[in-house]
Structures are given as structure tokens and as C-alpha cells.
Amino acid sequence: MSQGTYVIDRMISAKQIAARIEELAREIEAEFSGTTKLVVVGLLRGSFVFIADLVRELDLPVEVDFLEASSYGDGTESSREVRILKDLRGAIEGRDVLVVEDIVDTGFTLHHVIALLSSRAPAKLRTIALLDKPSRRETDVRADWIGFEIPDEFVVGYGIDYAQRDRNLPHIGKVRFT
Numbered sequence: 001m002s003q004g005t006y007v008i009d010r011m012i013s014a015k016q017i018a019a020r021i022e023e024l025a026r027e028i029e030a031e032f033s034g035t036t037k038l039v040v041v042g043l044l045r046g047s048f049v050f051i052a053d054l055v056r057e058l059d060l061p062v063e064v065d066f067l068e069a070s071s072y073g074d075g076t077e078s079s080r081e082v083r084i085l086k087d088l089r090g091a092i093e094g095r096d097v098l099v100v101e102d103i104v105d106t107g108f109t110l111h112h113v114i115a116l117l118s119s120r121a122p123a124k125l126r127t128i129a130l131l132d133k134p135s136r137r138e139t140d141v142r143a144d145w146i147g148f149e150i151p152d153e154f155v156v157g158y159g160i161d162y163a164q165r166d167r168n169l170p171h172i173g174k175v176r177f178t
């Protein structure tokens with residue numbers, strides 16, 4: 001896919017994201033109320049901004065861990081091969097776990113991570129994705145909570161990159177190749 005010039009059209013503002021995270025946090029608190037310590041697992045690298053905002057909105061005892069999964073390289077098409085580049089630091093057996101993903105597209109990444117973490121016997125495993133592109137799905141997977149359903153556009157910002165660029169945009173934008 002082209003890696004030439006492109007412009008970014010704003011799709012979801014920072015304000016809209018913040019308001020949605022507040023709503024999602026209340027639902028997550030209800031689901032995990034009474035938990036001794038929730039392990040919130042961020043999928044690197046794309047979820048680093050989302051997880052930072054989400055955990056600060058959660059009124060729950062939390063531990064934060066990270067798993068690095070990659071399947072896109074520098075392009076806009078999934079390789080369909082999910083590589084785990086960094087595993088969790090901690091054990092999750094018997095723990096309540098929330099996996100935080102930035103975007104579910106083909107679904108290969110989330111599907112792979114759910115299978116991997118389920119095999120470690122957590123007490124409860126739930127998933128949240130800021131963005132969902134259901135029209136692109138190639139695997140039978142859906143996050144338990146979704147921030148925004150979006151059309152089939154390649155998006156960047158708020159942690160999400162194109163060839164490692166644009167992760168620092170405060171909003172979500174769609175890439176338009178020029």
C-alpha cells in the first residue's frame with residue numbers, strides 16, 4: 001500500500017473521546033465491582049494513550065501490564081500473522097483481566113490475544129476497544145465494550161500510527177492518500 005503523501009481528516013475529536021471514556025469507565029466499574037485488583041492489559045503499541053486515559057477514569061484497584069502484539073508492520077494491510085513481541089510481566093491465573101485494544105479491524109490481533117490469555121486461566125477476561133470496524137472483520141471476535149464503531153477507513157491518532165507516525169495526534173483522524 002502507498003506510503004506517499006497523505007492528509008488526515010478529523011473523524012473523532014479529543015472531547016468526544018474523553019466523554020465516551022467516562023461512560024465506558026462507569027460500565028467497567030459495574031462489571032468489576034468488588035474485584036480485589038483488576039489487571040488492565042494494554043496492547044502495545046497502539047493502546048498506550050487509550051489505556052492511560054481509561055485507567056485514570058476507573059475508580060477501581062488496578063494493576064497495569066502490557067503485551068506487545070504486531071501484525072501490520074508499516075503498511076495498511078494486516079499480515080494476518082500476529083507476533084507477540086513482548087509478553088505480560090505478571091501471571092494472570094485466577095485474576096480479573098481487562099484487555100485494552102485501540103482498534104479491532106480484521107480481528108486477528110484480538111482473537112489471538114484472547115486465545116493466549118484465556119489459556120492462562122484468568123478468573124474473568126473482558127475486552128475493550130476504542131474503535132471497531134465491523135465491516136472489515138475476518139474472524140469471529142467482538143470486544144465487550146466499544147468506544148466508537150467506524151466505517152472502513154484507515155485511521156491514525158490517539159496512539160494509532162501510520163508507519164509509526166501520528167500516534168501523538170490528540171484526536172482520531174482518517175488518512176486520505178493524495
Ligand SMILES: O=P(O)(O)OC[C@H]1O[C@H](OP(=O)(O)OP(=O)(O)O)[C@H](O)[C@@H]1O
Pocket residue numbers: 043044045046047069070071072073078101102103104105106107108109110160161
Ligand atoms: O484487528 P486487526 O486487523 O488485527 O488490527 C488491529 C491491530 O492493528 C494495530 O496494531 P499493529 O499491528 O499496527 O501494531 P501497533 O499497535 O504496535 O501499532 C492496532 O493497534 C491493533 O492492535
Ligand SMILES: Nc1nc2[nH]cnc2c(=O)[nH]1
Pocket residue numbers: 072103104105106153154155156160161162
Ligand atoms: N493505523 C491503523 N492501524 C490499523 N490496524 C488495523 N486497522 C488500522 C487502522 O485503521 N489504522
